[in-house]
Amino acid sequence: MFLTIGTDLAGVDAPASDFGFLLHKNPARPQAIDVTGGSAHVFYPEATGERCTAAVLLDIDPIGLVKAGRGKAAEGFTLGQYVNDRPYAASSLLAVALGKLFRTAMNGRCDARPDLAARPIPLEIHVPALPCNGGADLAERFFAPLGWTVDARPVPLDPQIPAWGDSRYVDLRLTGVLRLADALKHLYVMLPVLDDAKHYWVGSDEVDKLVRAGEGWLAAHPEKDLISRRYLAHRRYLADAVLERLAEVDGVELPEEGAEDGPGEGSVSLAVERRTTVAGVLRELGARRIADIGCGEGALVGELLKDPMIGELIATDVSARALIAAKRRLHYDDLPDRQRDRLTFLQSSVTYADERLAGLDAVVLMEVVEHVDPPRLPALADSVFRAARPAAVVVTTPNSEYNVRFPSLPAGNFRHPDHRFEWTRAEFRTWSQQVADRFGYTVQFRPVGAEDPEVGPPTQLALFRREEAR
């Protein structure tokens, strides 16, 4: 990974080579320091009175990076951790190296040329391979408000296979008249934000440092929300090496773990509304022993725990990782004994019969069925309605007719990348009725969220009740 930063110091009464004083790096002597993942070299391809350009070459050692990584836990990493763009692209590792190489310059200090450090100077920056998740346009949106003239050219993925189109890299050139310290801080913060990849290598303390470097200019940045969100996303990212490796065995990629709400559903309010509606239905049923199947991070369970009428709650998920997250989120280990006794977490799967779930008052499948491949739905119905056979089942699922009301959701897309289907109201009713008939339940339907006169509610709910239980 590589970048250059240069100046002609035009309009300044000093030779261009004084730039070396600003950077605290002698143009006559290449320098190398050890940084996370390899070594960083600084040298000057040119350093004359007219022009002075410093180059940073970060020599990444991908093997050492993995070995140094996480000690014993490094075993079983995915192939992607061995073969990746880190040695070539300007990502968070380069940002960290810049911070280490130019710490003093970034703080705006230069005892030899204090006036030069304090004033804007003409600068040219070249980052030949900048990972830019969001395209060249995003680079423009991020850098232009800071006073840069941006020339970002997409790099083709493979010139011999034009059908593949552009890669996620841009060849970035920035020109502008800025203080050097500010320019370095911009790079320091923006490189990882633009990269937007999973930060296997950057510890959370370093991410915090990056955020601090944004003080003073980030708050006024028109894209500050997006910039902050990307940071937060990385900090929450919980890598599951096993799942990724099994996907890799097949040569496929896992869908990105979305937040609780899919990109399409926008606001958090629908999720809250869904939980409230489901909790209301359960109250109405008078259910005291309940299982939340596919509990995810446990938002509904947290809500239900507040209801003292509920004596026993079983939260299941097929993902052990989700259960850990749910326990953490609900502070399960710190709950008073009496509270904890009401709540059990179980790893389970809707396609297998699980006798631990037999005979409850109610089972909730909130936003679960759409994550199951259609051919596996009979197995789901069998495990819930025959094997567990609760007195009542509450199912919610997106109403696909409503998708047209989500402006940010491209037509034909699902609300979440892991959705295997999304049903119209009629499709949901057909499936529900068949299941009810087959297993001896009755079913009624309810809207969740404000009902649109044309396309119905955003979420649909079916309430099944076992016939002899009524």
Place this chain on the structure above:
Amino acid sequence: MTIDVPALCLIVLVGASGSGKSTFARKHFLATEVISSDFCRGLVSDDENDQAATKDAFEVLNFIAGKRLAAGRLTVIDATNVQPEARKELVNLAREYDVLPVAIVLDPPERVCVERNEQRSDRQFGSKVIARQRSQLKRGLRSLKREGFRTVHVLDSVEEIDAVSIERTRLYNDLTDQNGPFDIIGDVHGCRPELERLLTDLGYTLTRDDAGRPVDAVHPDRRAIFVGDLVDRGPDSPGVLRLVMGMVAAGNAYCVPGNHEDKLLRALRGKNVKISHGLETTLEQLAAEPPEFRDEVMAFIDGLISHYVFDGGKLVVSHAGLVERMHGRTSGRVRSFCLYGETTGETDEFGLPVRYPWAKDYRGRATVVYGHTPTPEPEWINNTICLDTGCVFGGSLTALRYPERELVAVKAAEEYYAPAKPLHVATAPAREPDVLELTDVTGRRVIETASHGRLSIRAEQAGAALEVMSRFAIDPRFLLYLPPTMSPVATSPEPGLLEHPRQAFETFRGQGVTELVCEEKHMGSRAVVLLTRDDDVAEKRFGLAGRGAIHTRTGRSFFDAELTDELLLRLRAVASAAGVFDELDTSWLLLDAELLPWSAKAGDLLRNQYAAVGAAARTSLPAATAALRAAQATGLDVGDLLASAERRTANAERFTAAYRRYCWPTDGLDGVRIAPFQVLASEGATYQERPHAWHLGVADRMVAAGPELITQTRRLFVDADNWDAGIAWWEELTGAGGEGMVVKPAANLTRTAKGLAQPGLKVRGQEYLRLIYGPDYTEPENFTRLRDRNLGHKRSLALREYALGLESLDRAARGEPLWRIHECVFAVLALESEPIDPRL
């Protein structure tokens, strides 16, 4: 004097302190068979005499006894047991595990007990305690039978106690030493003509009495087993009884009782029985028989044992089926289950009791054969089968040949009795999916494999697999197999090469395997193909509509339903034209194959991971090189950096060239190719013992039959004399950009002195390895570090997964229950979650 005790029972010793129970137990039973309350007191309190610990001690005692009885082990309780409450708990324990409780009372004179206690330093019971215990015992003695003990033995002198010996007798239901072959015959219900025909069809010779009535039937080397319900409804129940009683008496048949025999016996004994369901017919027919015959019938029925366990425990026959925990057990509960099955307490729309579908949840190893519930067609459910095909209702009389598992049936001559509900209604809804239970796959599991012994799966591994299986895999009914991981060869000592064929040849030679085959490693994705011969096969054989499946190493479908069906149709045509179905005499076929190109499945991965690396390298390295040249021109000392950047630029070009070979455009199925290289299984057969030459021959015929779809797997057979040819071939393949080759024992499954040989070792090409180890892996400072590979774990994993794969194939070919197949398939996926270097 000898005391007979059943081989499996709960023996409760009863006697005051000092009566000699522990000595008696030591003398007659294994130390591990005896659980003493003193010992349990010691376990929980460090003091065998701490009476305050009694409650906890008995909880421990009951727990241990329960575990032993569940495992089918004779257990002796060494405690005073002089109080009825204490004995009641033990009787209940015996009932819970369906074993007989036996009481042995030791009651020597009081002074003997007192003396013995006085001799003991650790126990200072007053003689009052012993007197009290003895009086409690005396009071209870007479009611022991009433308390539920099947047999009670009282020994009331020291001499008698010393003289007695214990004989263990086999349970009546234990015929495990009878290995067959058998013909198991379904519910006859008085249909004597059909029974005669069936026995004749099965090869039995009938013996008739002077009146021409059959009284026996003999087969030169087989015996019959009747599942009960010989009588009622049909035209000649006495005739059937006469024949079966004769066969049983002559040792030509076994018979278990059905609910109709049970009721008939009660009626004959004059009990108040509701005369219905065909009993009226039998009673009427029997009235015409002499009284001696009726007495014989009563004695016969009275002597019938509820169920039998045959063939080393592999076969269980009972009238209404039997859950596994009751196999070989004895209790009223077991008898009731055998006669009537379990009912849910509900009745259906015809007023008949709804039967609890115990077979659906059956996970036992024994085959259970039964009758009782009329069905139009006998059907295997989880290794159980019901043979009642409603002969008396105008259906047929069915026999199961064991161990062949063939069904033989004769049609009923007429409908002798109108059924309460139409026969076909019994299974009117389409076949229910075989239900998999979470406990079939989760938790720590041990799987017995035929080729590699017992393999264990850890709970965490199963947990990881559960998510992948549930979220991404196809229906388990089509998922019969997952391919094992494959180990690379030992690292080559040759400079600049990580892998070389010589190490593969050497490794196999070291195990005494010299006949090898080198197979080209295709540049695609591993694919398992389940093919069916006709469109109705899948539904019939696997209970799932469709044509089969094409899935990946982790059980995902390669394509959506439409493309899958289309590709399967083309493959079916090719396999049919190549005569594969005919040759293997099968309606379905499981093939191990490679699906090409890799980009068809891994397009996203290629673009986002491999091509991206190339793009970033191509853009940044030349810029860096140019800057370094400029710096060098100004006289700076950057020579090393420049040389490195130039080499890395070349490496990036090679890396790009390597991944490009895996990409060619596909559109739907256009451009997709299949390279089969092994036949995994077909109906009733697996092929791991057939040499690779045969497998490749089948593949070649498919190539010839469908060259536009099927790609050949090139191969070279190598023995100890032509290693050089193998090496040259590998150099040629990889020199042309090929991925490399796999070296396998030519004979296929190979056992060596040290156990299973690896089924194959991969030898990957130098350029292909750039995709695995990174573009710059050949740089000397990287290479020296990469040579240090730990292959031991990978090899062990490869063998375990191989054995599990073979086991699932064997089970699938034998038509075993779904959960037995799925258990192995799931285990392969679970092992794949092992943290192991993914570059190997």
